Amino acid sequence: MRSRVAITGMGIISAIGSTVEENFDALVSKRPGISFLENFSSRHASEIKVGEIKRTNEELQQLLGLPAENTFTRTSMLGAYAAAQAVKAAGIKDLNDVRAGLISSTSVGGMDFTEKHYRQYLNHPEFQKYIESHHAGDSSNKIAHYLGLKGFVSTISTACSSAANAIMLGAGMIEQGYLDRVVVGGTDALSKFTVNGFKTLMILSDADNMPFDQERKGLNLGEAAAYLVLESDEVVKRKKREVLAYVAGYGNANDAYHQTASSENGEGAYLAMKEAFEKAGIEPHEIGYVNAHGTATPNNDLSEGRALLRIFDKVPAFSSTKAFTGHTLAAAAAVEAVYSVLALQRGIVFPNLNFRRPMEEFNLIPQTEPVSKELKYVLSNSFGFGGNCSTLIFSKTGTHE
């Protein structure tokens, strides 16, 4: 029999807090983490706003207790920090006492260090130790090592939908009995590379981002790491775990429309949501809250809005939390998975900040104040470059089987 997929621990570090509680407090107090860029110099520092974690790399090293000769990049440090929190929160003593795994995701990997030392490597051998930290898989191996994990380790990079796919793969492996326990999520640090990349695409906002608003000007990049611990029914029972929520359904589709833009009618998003409903065995009307991708770019919010209108007869309460955190790329879906689980656990719909006027194409109005509401199912969307569209459905109880 297929196992259900229980979520038994969560960890997060984002622009609105270094713990799950801090993140929750910021969300319900409408306290965003959008600011000017401070951790590295950029010509664009005064023209853009970002969701930056106000801790230097040195502070993160200290926080993690890393030795001086370590080769952790910022991406790895954020990841290790959040993943260790998740493992601790689950109450795990020995991570390897069952078949355990780590499925992480990142889009920049070690680019934040590569771009800093790129031209110094030749004449400064002391920095060369970071050369091998560039590739994406290195961050996952570092996190696994930091956790003391020995088992399945893999990394997914499907741009801004990455962490949703990490969660999806982990859920599938638990269901089918390939793993008993898996830490899933994503990590991405801010970097000059992504700041300039998104800048050339002209989708960065110089002000606070405004998801689903007619006047939205683009996204604020952010940085974060978030991880969930998924465990099988058997482990939950044996270890007497407190289950926070369940991964009830998931869907993955490709928009197959354009390398960077979403289709007019949100086809990929629609297909991903449709598949997730089928997998969860529920009807759209059972969803109490949608944590939207809602990047606040003109293209995403229009496309996603259309997809929501297509799949739902009546669009449920929805919001994008990116006005709090910025768009944290490969980590975004894990950050929002943590928020979705919090919404379910505590019966609350989080507000969509900076919304003033509905888009003229349709009358979709996000939730703008925190509202208490009994929730059974929460849906979370994540879409990325390359047409990668993913949907996750979380449930409060595991009765979907």
Place this chain on the structure above:
Amino acid sequence: MSKCYINGLGSVTVQDPVFDVFEAQSQPLQSLNKAQQPSYKDLIAPAMSRRMGKGVKMGIYAADKALSEAQMHELQAVIVGTGLGCIEDSEKFLEAIIENDEQFLTPTAFIQSTHNTVAAQIALRLGCKAYNFTYVNGASSFESALFDGFMQLRHFGKQNVLIGGVDEIAPYTFSMFEMVGKVKQGGEEINFKQPATRGIPLGEGAHFFALSNEKKESSYAEVCDVLLFNAFKEDEETAVKNFLQRSGLDFDAIDVVVFGVNADVWQQPFYNKVSTFFPKTAQAYYQHVSAGYDTASAYGLRLAAEILYRGQYPETVQYNEVRPQKLQNILLINQGGGTDFSFVLVKSC
């Protein structure tokens, strides 16, 4: 539970596009080995081809070959593994940022630098709206994609899945690898059997596989099991034994064991140790043909599939003196830099 058959193959390698390992000796490797690019003009419009990254083109080409060989039309998944992704465009964009102090940048290189570009371009070309994943986990990037494809066929009701591994070389990345001894220095001896120096002969390439739950006359092999992990929980011998046991096999049941040896003296001890578990088994290697890169192990799978399909064991891939008595079960063992371990079991069909 559905099975997983390899029904089509496609590759771009550092060898001549018509090179056949069963017929000829491969060209000897250097420290840097660029892929021999096939002609893309029948596949990709010239204007588009000029803009496209090398890895993307190699991926599209190999995918097309695999799909047409399998006569596969309806795909339910496109899954790609790549260690470094589109590193050429990453370098291009990063150098532009540095040289122009973050000014006058154009988005093309940035767009194409994203790790999932190959899988995305394949989906776009085929109009394939199905499941689409990209794995980026160093030396087990390809095995991650293979495992996912395997799982999709076995448990998620899919019939046809395209998986592949692709990596490209970029100039500055190569020079960084030189600085840290990750690649062979120019002129250094490249010895796969008794390496004496650090570093690998670096290569690039793409290998794609059309996987299906349907066995055909033309099926190459069946993928029976895939396992990847970062570190050994028990000793190496127990780990291999347990893996084989999952398929009801023991060491003796393996006809050929294929090692991802890469001529690096630092990475050799692992293979030396593992080879002692198979003293009477035919041992094969392949990176003297493919050269070394994160997803070179995809060529290892290709080789295993072809050995099983043709029922031949080419001398040029023999790592020890043992000739196999039959060609039924092949085990592939790989790692990268002392982590990213993988075991893949394939059998004839």
